[in-house]
Amino acid sequence: MSAAERYLSLGARDLRLELEELYAAYVGCLDEERFEDWPEFFVEQCLYKIIPRENFERGLPLATWLCESKGYLIDRVVAIRKTAVYAPRYMRRMVSGIRVLGWKEGVLEVRANYVALETLQDELTRVFNTGQYRDRLVVEAGKLKFREKLCIFDSLLIPNSLIYPL
C-alpha cells in the first residue's frame, strides 16, 4: 500500500490524530523559530495567504501576506532573518477545533481555529491574531503536506506589524 493509499484508508479518528500531530509539528516549528524548516511543510507548488476576514468575505483578492510557491516562503524566511528590522518578540500559536471536511481527488480539506499570542519585551502578552485555517493537504513523499493554507483572520486591526508566519 502506498503512503497516499494508507492515508486515504485511515478512519476519521486516525486521520484526525495524524492531523493533530502535523499541526503540533507545524506550530512547534514556528513557535521555536525554526523558520528555515517551515517551507518543508508545503509542497513546491503551494499557496499560502494571510487574509483579513473582511477581504475574504467580500471577495476582495488582497492578502496581507501572499506566497505563491515554496520559493516565496523561503524569501519570506530570508526577509525575517536578513532584511527586516523589528523588535525582538516571542509568538505562540494555538490550534484547535480541527475539522476534516474530507478527501476530494487526492486532496484533503481541513479547517481549524488558530490563535497567535505575541509577547514583546516590555509588554504583557497579547492576542496578536486569531482566525481560521482553511487548508488543503496532499500526500508527498509519504507525508501530508500543505498545498494550500489560508489564514483568514478576524482581528482586522493588526497590532503594528505581522512579521512571523501564522
Add this chain to the structure above:
Amino acid sequence: MSVSAHKEWPKEGIARIPYWIYSDRDIYAREQELIFCGPSWSYVALEAELPHPGDFKRTCIGEKPVVVVRDKDGSINVVENRCAHRGVQFCQKHLGNVSEFMCPYHQWTYDLKGNLIGVPFRRGVKKQGGMPPEFDPKNHGLRKLNVACRNGVVFASFSADLQALEDYFGPSMLALYDRVFDGRELRVLGYSRQLIPANWKLMFENIKDPYHASLLHVFLVSFGLFRADQPSKVQMDKTGRHGGLISWRGEQKKTEDNADMKSLIDNFRLHDPALLDPVREFPEYTVVMTTLWPNLIIQQQSNTLAMRQLITRGPGAFELAWTFFGYTDDDDEMTQRRLRQANLMGPSGFVSIDDSEVMKFSQQGVGPYPESAAVMEMGGRDWKDEDHMVTESVIRAFYDHYRHVMQI
C-alpha cells in the same frame, strides 16, 4: 488654548523638532481642532467603494467618526457618525448599503443627506409626552461636511469655507495626483489595517524622508527599488504641507557613493522572482509617494497602488488604513502583479515592516524625553524642491506649515 511656557519651539526653527509635540495631550487636542477640523481636505473614500445609491463607508477624520454615503442622485455626502439626539455612533459597519440611517437607540431616522426624517413618539403617546410643539426636525439633522471629489477619490472637510480641492493641492501636487487618478475607473483590491503605537506625525515624517529609505530598507535597497544613487527628486506645494518623493529606477551596482549603505547585500536573489516583476505603467517615474495634508499618503510603488489613510488614536497611536486598488480595465496579469507587489507594503510588507517598527522605536524614544529635540539638518535648514534624496527638506516643509497652523 495656550501652549505652556516650557513648551517652546527651539530657536533653530524647523531644523529642530521638539519632542513634546509627539506626546503632549494639549497639542493633540489642538491638532484635532486646528488641523483635522480646520480648513483642510481629508481623504475619506474611493468612489469605487460606493458604486450604488445607499452604499456607505464608515471612517474617521482625525479621530472623529464620519460616514460617507452615495445619495439617490449619485452624489456623495459625508456626515458625522453621531446621532443628533444623544450622540450615539449609529453606523457600526465598515461598509454596507442602506435606504436611510436609523439610530438604534431611539430610532431617530435620517435620509442619505443627513436630514432628520423621523422621530418616534414626536407627538407623544395618548396625548402624553412628545417633543415640544416648536421642535423642528430641520434643525436637528446630522452635521454635514463639505465634500469634494476628483477622478474617483472623495475628500471631506469640517470647514465650510476653504479652497477648492485643486487649489488646495497646488499645481505640482495636482500633477502627481492626476498621474494615478487620471479619470479611469478604479477597482478596490482590498484592505489592510494596522494600529501603529506612534504619533501620527511620525508616519508623515517617514514618507517625507527619502534619506532613510536607502539605509533602513535592506530589502528595497538590495533589489534596486530605491537607492541613494538613483535618479530622484522631492517636490512640495507652495505651503510645504504636501510633498512628493519621486524616483526612477537606476543602474544597480556598488559604487563609492553607496559605500555608506551598510545594508547593501550583493548577490541577493529572490527564490521566486515573480514578486518583483514590475512593468512600466506611468510616465517617467517608477515610484511616487505623495503625502497630502492632513491624512493621506498615495502610494505608487511600481505597480502597487494604495491609499494610506491616517486615523489618529490619541497622541501615542494611529490607525493606518490601507486601501489597495487598481483600475477596472486592468487585465488579470496586471491585477496579479499588483497583488504580488502588495507584499512589499502593508502590515506585513517586506519594506513597510521596517517603518512601522521604527516608528514605534521613535515613539519609545521621543515620548519620555519631551524636553529634547530632533536634528533635522540633512540637506540644509530651510526647505525647497531638490533633485536628490539626501535631504530632510520635505519634513522641514511639513513642520513649517504645521507651526503656522498650530501657532507654535
